[in-house]
């Protein structure tokens with residue numbers, strides 16, 4: 001089990017304030033938030049790079065209750081897979097840690113989780129729920145913490161699901177856009193500029209890959225040559241994003257660490273990659289732990305063509321696949337209604 005260290009998320013600053021909730025600011029009764037899917041790793045940034053897309057995403061409703069304590073009252077769209085018990089639920093763990101940190105363990109709050117994205121998909125489903133839960137409760141409490149200060153709580157929530165401490169899904173889901181995690185241990189997380197015409201084509205083949213399993217098949221050590229290639233590409237990608245240099249972005253989108261091992265979990269991976277590159281993708285790889293795949297593209301038209309070509313490859317197997325074509329989502333999690 002991971003414990004939340006209030007210094008995390010603030011590598012250069014003060015610890016996250018405790019007991020920060022101001023009762024006079026708690027005027028809301030109910031808040032609904034939308035929390036988007038994310039693409040982690042982005043080829044060359046294993047565990048340190050991710051971006052948010054517009055759709056799909058989860059919705060969470062939280063409301064104040066006269067009955068003390070935090071409860072999850074309803075979960076929809078999960079085919080009965082997710083536990084209502086907060087201690088065992090990704091969003092529940094994030095909220096419990098947050099409330100404990102704020103000294104509000106007894107406050108009456110009810111939560112409904114509406115899963116609107118596939119489970120075990122590589123689209124950051126557990127991260128989206130953890131972020132939605134903590135963000136919604138923080139908003140309901142009058143925002144005692146900033147978005148950034150929620151990072152350690154949402155990483156703890158996601159870690160409860162996949163057993164590893166990494167912020168490459170929760171970072172972009174919470175902060176929006178493209179985020180680079182300089183250090184997962186310190187939660188030193190940075191937004192990277194989004195080139196204007198950068199689009200993502202994401203395709204989810206209808207099979208399940210558990211992140212835990214996809215992490216277990218990774219080698220514990222990498223060759224020096226591999227580390228050199230990967231760091232060159234990661235630096236190149238970040239530089240390309242800063243400079244709007246699509247050719248440099250394309251040259252950098254290679255994964256020498258995870259893709260060679262994980263591609264076997266995804267039927268027809270290399271055919272899908274060839275189809276994406278022939279349709280004009282800048283680069284193509286696995287989204288997070290898979291089985292979803294993604295391509296970055298210059299312009300919507302190319303992204304639509306890439307998504308279609310990749311979906312057709314999966315359909316030929318046949319595996320049902322769902323395409324999502326999206327700009328990089330600069331907003332991340334946000335409130336859709338409150339009362």
Ligand code: HSE
Nearest residue numbers: 040047168211288289
């Ligand atoms: N970086 C993580 C992995 C993302 O690839 O295992 C999974 O959610």
